[in-house]
Amino acid sequence: MRPEWAKARRIVVKIGSALLVDNEAGVLRAAWLDALCDDIAELRKRGKEVILVSSGAIALGRNLLGVPKGPLKLEDSQASAAVGQIHLAHAYESAFRARGLVAAQVLVTLGDTEERRRYLNARSTISTLLKRGAVPVVNENDTVATNEIRYGDNDRLAARVASMVSADCLVLLSDVDGLYTAPPGSGADAKRLDVVPEITAEIEAMAGDVGSELSR
Ligand code: GLU
Numbered sequence: 001m002r003p004e005w006a007k008a009r010r011i012v013v014k015i016g017s018a019l020l021v022d023n024e025a026g027v028l029r030a031a032w033l034d035a036l037c038d039d040i041a042e043l044r045k046r047g048k049e050v051i052l053v054s055s056g057a058i059a060l061g062r063n064l065l066g067v068p069k070g071p072l073k074l075e076d077s078q079a080s081a082a083v084g085q086i087h088l089a090h091a092y093e094s095a096f097r098a099r100g101l102v103a104a105q106v107l108v109t110l111g112d113t114e115e116r117r118r119y120l121n122a123r124s125t126i127s128t129l130l131k132r133g134a135v136p137v138v139n140e141n142d143t144v145a146t147n148e149i150r151y152g153d154n155d156r157l158a159a160r161v162a163s164m165v166s167a168d169c170l171v172l173l174s175d176v177d178g179l180y181t182a183p184p185g186s187g188a189d190a191k192r193l194d195v196v197p198e199i200t201a202e203i204e205a206m207a208g209d210v211g212s213e214l215s216r
Contacts, residue, residue, distance in 0.1 A: 008168035010049045010130075013040070014158035016174040017055040020088075026063025028056070028091055036173075037092075040135060041099040049130045051165060052137045053158040054092070060084035074147055081142030092137050104134040107141035110149050113160045123164050130165075183208055 005011065015036065022029050040050050058077050061067075061084025067076050089105045096103040106126060112118045129136045138161055140151050151157040155172055162170040179196060182188035196203060 004169050005043075005048075005171075008048065010051070010165060010167045010169075011043065012051045012053060012158055012162040012165070012167045012170045014053040014154055014170070014172045015055060016154070016172070017059040018175040019173055020054065020056040021059040023059070026059065028060060028087070030091075033091060033095055037095040037099055037101075040096075041101060044101065044135070050135055051126065051130070051161060051167070052092075052135065053154055053161055054088065054137055054139055055154045056088050057081045057084035057139055057142060060087050078143050078145075085139065085143070088139070089137070096135055102132075102134040104129045104136045106136050106138045108138060108157070108161075109141045109145055110151055113164060119164065126161075126165055179203075179206070181206055 019032060020029060021027070040052070043050050058072070058080045061080035061082065062072065062076070064083045064087065065080055067080055072080065085107070089103075092103045092105075106122070106129075108122060112122045126136050126138075138157070140154065140157055142150070145151075151160070158170060158172065161167075176184065178192045178194065180190040180192050182190040184190045184192075
C-alpha cells in the first residue's frame with residue numbers, strides 16, 4: 001500500500017466513467033467494479049473510512065435510453081442520468097452487499113457545497129453514514145443540474161467532497177495513470193510527472209482536450 005493510503009484514515013476515491021463503463025457497448029464493466037469493491041472492502045478491513053465519488057450515470061443511461069452517440073443536449077444528459085443513476089446505484093448496492101458492506105447513495109448539486117446551511121447538512125449526513133459503517137457513493141444530481149449551476153466534472157466534485165469531509169487523501173482513478181506532459185500515445189514525447197509540488201503556468205498549459213466522449 002502506498003504510504004499516503006497507509007497513513008490516511010479517511011479516503012475519497014473518484015471513479016471516472018471511462019473505467020466503469022465500456023464506451024463501445026455503453027454497459028457497466030462488471031469485472032472492474034468487482035475488483036474495485038474488493039479493494040474498498042480491504043481498505044475497510046484495515047479500518048479506513050472510504051467515500052466514493054462515482055461517475056457513469058450519463059454514460060450508462062444514454063445507452064439504456066437509446067440516445068445516439070455524439071454530444072448531448074442538456075435535456076438528454078438529464079434524462080440519461082435519471083436512467084443511469086438507478087442502474088449505477090443498483091450495481092454498487094449489490095457489489096457491496098456481496099462483501100458484507102452497506103452502500104449509500106448521496107446525490108448533490110453545486111448549491112449543496114456552496115450554501116453554508118446545505119453544506120453543513122450534507123457533511124453531517126455523510127459523517128453519520130461513515131459512523132454507521134456505510135460506504136457513501138456520491139455523484140452529482142445531474143437530472144436537476146442545469147448548465148449554469150453544476151459541477152459538470154466529478155474531479156471537481158470529488159475535491160469538494162474531500163474537503164467537506166476533511167479527508168486525508170483523495171484518489172482520482174482514471175484510464176490514465178497520472179499527469180503527463182502531453183496526451184500519452186499522441187505521438188508527442190509524453191512524460192509522466194510523478195510529483196507536482198506546485199501548480200505553475202507551465203503545468204496548467206499541459207491541460208488539453210477530452211480524450212473520449214465519456215470524459216470532461
Ligand atoms: N456526473 C456525471 C455522471 O455520472 C459524470 C461527470 C464526469 O464525468 O466527471 O455521468
